[in-house]
Structures are given as C-alpha cells and as structure tokens.
Amino acid sequence: MSRSLQAKIADVFNEPGCDKNAAKGEKERKKGCSKPLTPGAAAGGCAFDGAKIALQPITDVVHLVHGPLACEGNGWDNRHAASSGPMVYRTGFTTDLAEMDIIMGSGEKRLYRAIREAVARHDPPAVFVYATCVPALIGDDIEAVCRHASEKLGVPCIPVNAPGFVGSKNLGNKLAGEALLDHVIGTMEPEFTTPTDINILGEYNLSGELWQVRPLFERLGIRLHACVTGDARYREVASAHRARVNMMVCSTALINIARKMEERYGIPYFEGSFYGIEDTSTALRTTAALLVRRGAPAELIDRTEALIGAEEARAWARIAPYRRSLEGKRVLLYTGGVKSWSIVSALMEIGMEIVSTSTRKSTREDKERIKEIMKTDAHMVDSIPPREMYAKLRNGEADIMLSGGRTQFTALKAKTPWLDINQERHVAYAGYDGMVNLVAELARALDNPVWREVRRPAPWDVPASAAGGSSLAAPVAAAAARA
Numbered sequence: 001m002s003r004s005l006q007a008k009i010a011d012v013f014n015e016p017g018c019d020k021n022a023a024k025g026e027k028e029r030k031k032g033c034s035k036p037l038t039p040g041a042a043a044g045g046c047a048f049d050g051a052k053i054a055l056q057p058i059t060d061v062v063h064l065v066h067g068p069l070a071c072e073g074n075g076w077d078n079r080h081a082a083s084s085g086p087m088v089y090r091t092g093f094t095t096d097l098a099e100m101d102i103i104m105g106s107g108e109k110r111l112y113r114a115i116r117e118a119v120a121r122h123d124p125p126a127v128f129v130y131a132t133c134v135p136a137l138i139g140d141d142i143e144a145v146c147r148h149a150s151e152k153l154g155v156p157c158i159p160v161n162a163p164g165f166v167g168s169k170n171l172g173n174k175l176a177g178e179a180l181l182d183h184v185i186g187t188m189e190p191e192f193t194t195p196t197d198i199n200i201l202g203e204y205n206l207s208g209e210l211w212q213v214r215p216l217f218e219r220l221g222i223r224l225h226a227c228v229t230g231d232a233r234y235r236e237v238a239s240a241h242r243a244r245v246n247m248m249v250c251s252t253a254l255i256n257i258a259r260k261m262e263e264r265y266g267i268p269y270f271e272g273s274f275y276g277i278e279d280t281s282t283a284l285r286t287t288a289a290l291l292v293r294r295g296a297p298a299e300l301i302d303r304t305e306a307l308i309g310a311e312e313a314r315a316w317a318r319i320a321p322y323r324r325s326l327e328g329k330r331v332l333l334y335t336g337g338v339k340s341w342s343i344v345s346a347l348m349e350i351g352m353e354i355v356s357t358s359t360r361k362s363t364r365e366d367k368e369r370i371k372e373i374m375k376t377d378a379h380m381v382d383s384i385p386p387r388e389m390y391a392k393l394r395n396g397e398a399d400i401m402l403s404g405g406r407t408q409f410t411a412l413k414a415k416t417p418w419l420d421i422n423q424e425r426h427v428a429y430a431g432y433d434g435m436v437n438l439v440a441e442l443a444r445a446l447d448n449p450v451w452r453e454v455r456r457p458a459p460w461d462v463p464a465s466a467a468g469g470s471s472l473a474a475p476v477a478a479a480a481a482r483a
C-alpha cells in the first residue's frame with residue numbers, strides 16, 4: 001500500500017467527528033476501527049465498492065474503474081440511484097486489466113488511454129478514476145496518471161484511491177469523501193448564491209428519494225445547492241463550499257466531509273433523517289433554524305411551521321385507511337446504520353410493534369437513538385444467524401420482516417411477509433410522501449392473500465373426512481400402497 005494511502009486511511013480513522021472515536025484515547029484511535037479482514041470479508045462490499053457507491057450518483061461524470069473487469073461488473077448499478085438528466089454515470093467504464101498488463105507493467109499507460117478515450121467520446125466535466133486491488137498491488141500510481149491527464153486533456157481527473165483490500169465498504173465511503181475534499185469541493189464557484197443555500201450529504205437519491213424532499217425545500221424558498229451525491233452534477237459538488245448549512249443524512253458514511261467543511265469553510269452541519277413524518281418535520285425545522293441563525297430572514301421559521309402543519313395533516317389523512325391493517329402488527333427489522341433507528345421511529349409512528357432491530361453497522365449514536373425511541377435496548381440485536389431467524393419467523397414471533405434482499409428467502413421459507421427496506425428497493429420512502437408509500441407497501445405485503453394460501457396444509461395432507469371426502473390424501477395413499 002502506498003504511503004499516501006496509508007496516511008489517508010490513518011487520517012480517516014482519526015476522524016474526531018466520529019462518535020466511536022470520541023470515546024477512544026489518542027493511541028487507540030490511531031489503531032483504526034477495522035476488524036482484521038478474513039477471506040470472504042469483501043462479500044458485503046469492499047472499500048472500492050463503498051467508494052463507488054458514494055460517488056456514482058454524480059450523474060454527469062465518467063466513473064472509470066481501473067482494474068479487472070469483475071470489479072466494475074460485480075457492483076454496477078445495484079442501487080437504483082436516479083438521475084433527472086445526464087445518464088453517463090450509468091455507463092460502466094473500466095480499463096479491463098488482464099494478465100499481460102500486469103506482466104508488462106502497462107497498467108498506467110492503459111489507464112491514460114482509457115481516460116483520453118472517455119473524454120473524447122463523452123466530453124464529461126470530470127473523470128473519476130477508481131483504484132482496485134490489482135493496480136494497487138502492482139504499484140500503479142493513479143494519482144500521477146490523473147494529474148498528467150488533467151493537464152494534458154484539460155478535464156479534472158479525480159483519483160479515488162480506495163482499493164478493495166484496504167477495508168470495508170464504510171471505509172470506502174469515507175475515502176470517497178476524502179477524494180471530494182482533496183480534489184473537488186471548493187474548486188469552482190457557483191453562478192450565484194442565496195442566504196438559504198444548503199447541501200445534503202450522504203443522500204444518494206435511491207429510487208428517487210431526494211425528489212420526495214426537494215419540493216419541500218423549494219416551497220420554503222430553500223435552495224438545495226448540492227446533494228452529495230444523489231442526482232448531483234459535478235459543478236454543484238465542486239461549488240458546495242458556498243452553502244450556508246449542511247445536513248448529513250447517513251451519519252457513518254460522510255461525517256468526514258461534514259466536519260471538514262465546517263472546519264474549512266465554517267458551514268455548520270446537523271444529522272437528520274427523512275424517514276418518518278416526525279423526522280422529516282424535525283429536519284425541516286432544524287434546517288430553517290440554522291439558516292436563520294446564519295442570516296436568512298426570520299419569517300422562514302413561521303413558513304416552515306405552516307408547511308409542516310399542512311404536510312403532516314395531509315400525510316396522516318392518506319395513512320388513515322391503512323391503519324386497520326398495520327396497527328399492533330409485529331415487525332422484525334433487519335437492516336443497520338441510520339435505518340436501524342429512523343425506520344423504527346417511522347414504524348412506531350403508525351402503531352406497529354418492533355420485535356427486534358439489528359444494529360449491524362450502527363454507530364454508538366444510532367444505538368442511543370434506538371434506546372431513546374424505544375425506551376429500552378432490549379430489542380437491539382447485532383446479527384441473527386439464518387437458522388435462528390428462520391425459527392423466530394416460523395414460530396410466529398413477527399408478522400412481517402423488513403430487510404435487504406439477501407435475507408428475503410429466510411422470510412419466504414418461513415411463510416412470512418417480507419418487505420425490502422435496503423438500497424436495492426424500487427420504492428422511495430423519504431419525506432411525507434415516502435411515509436405514505438411505506439405504509440401502503442407494508443399493508444400490501446401483510447394483506448397479500450398468498451400468505452393465507454401457502455400456510456394452508458397441502459391438499460394431500462388433509463384427511464378425507466376433514467375435506468368432505470374430496471381430499472387427495474386417500475388417492476395418494478392408495479397409489480403408494482399399490483406401488
């Protein structure tokens with residue numbers, strides 16, 4: 001691993017804004033947070049994957065992966081980050097390194113040629129170049145190639161130095177944040193500024209969630225200057241340093257950007273969520289209050305309260321028809337990070353009962369929030385082995401499971417309704433409209449008649465007398481006896 005990358009990782013681990021670090025001493029902090037990686041550890045996403053996830057939603061740039069084809073192929077477009085315009089971000093660009101490049105040491109030349117070709121064909125405002133394990137191990141200097149290409153081609157080439165082997169997906173998110181801080185944010189000036197410009201950090205516009213909250217800000221006259229990185233354009237991110245307030249949506253991912261922007265440009269930040277009615281209202285209130293503190297007109301507070309009142313009433317009226325299906329239903333929530341508390345609070349708002357919520361990838365602060373919301377930590381679990389999870393569902397301990405796609409089959413095998421709550425989902429759940437969507441999807445999953453059908457005994461298991469003489473059990477038994 002190069003010295004500069006080692007120093008960058010040490011710096012990320014030393015992040016004072018991270019709440020885990022706050023509880024550690026200087027020496028312990030420098031050791032870092034990663035557990036030693038074991039074979040297969042990257043199955044949940046390597047550092048490169050994390051960096052790509054965090055930056056790919058910048059829609060008008062070329063995202064070029066320097067490495068073997070599979071690195072790009074494995075993770076391409078698995079998140080449905082939506083764009084309202086440019087589509088170049090959805091094209092997979094890779095240098096497709098092969099054995100001969102490794103033997104001949106021609107990786108850097110191949111990378112330069114790939115950048116040149118991508119610029120000639122697509123004329124992007126920037127090229128993001130991602131390092132992966134193979135070029136990092138053979139010593140390709142992507143930073144030098146990017147510098148050279150930027151000078152020669154006149155297009156900013158941004159090195160994203162987060163090869164998979166350095167650690168987890170979360171570390172990759174932070175290294176992506178460092179690439180933005182080092183090479184992008186503060187490099188351009190906006191065409192104009194207003195006293196109500198804000199940035200949202202850590203929101204990726206999955207299934208169009210940003211579009212559920214952007215209109216709320218617009219109605220208040222708050223300008224969303226840059227979303228880092230959902231549906232973003234390069235210029236917006238490059239001039240994000242002129243915003244008045246930063247809202248951080250996913251605490252663990254881009255805390256380094258929020259903290260360093262406060263340090264470098266004096267932009268205050270707060271952490272919030274757009275999942276649930278109450279949290280959406282709190283996010284709007286906090287944004288307005290911080291903007292007023294930084295010079296926006298004081299009447300913004302009253303207008304925000306008026307909008308919150310109207311939107312909450314409208315959302316509750318739309319949710320009312322679903323209450324009968326949802327109230328008192330028990331949920332097993334198997335997600336992590338910020339969703340472990342934001343979804344809990346959203347579900348409790350509509351009267352559902354949380355059987356347990358997993359706190360994998362959750363920070364200490366996330367766990368504190370769960371305790372605060374649920375008034376106990378009894379429902380927090382770290383990870384549940386599939387066999388245990390199956391037993392829980394099979395024994396009817398929950399009426400529905402909310403999780404990512406990988407655990408859906410455990411629920412389906414246990415004949416339990418399941419709803420996708422992770423990044424691969426196709427329905428947007430943010431803001432007031434998102435909450436109505438979530439409620440509708442939950443009701444649809446719970447009331448689906450398929451559960452009644454699959455839970456009934458199979459026709460050949462029903463004794464003939466119980467089935468009014470029409471059971472298949474008798475003919476099947478007779479056939480078996482004849483055989």
Ligand code: SF4
Pocket residue numbers: 042046047048049067070071074131132133134163164165
């Ligand atoms: S960067 Fe490394 S760990 Fe990640 S997909 Fe490529 S080879 Fe695998």
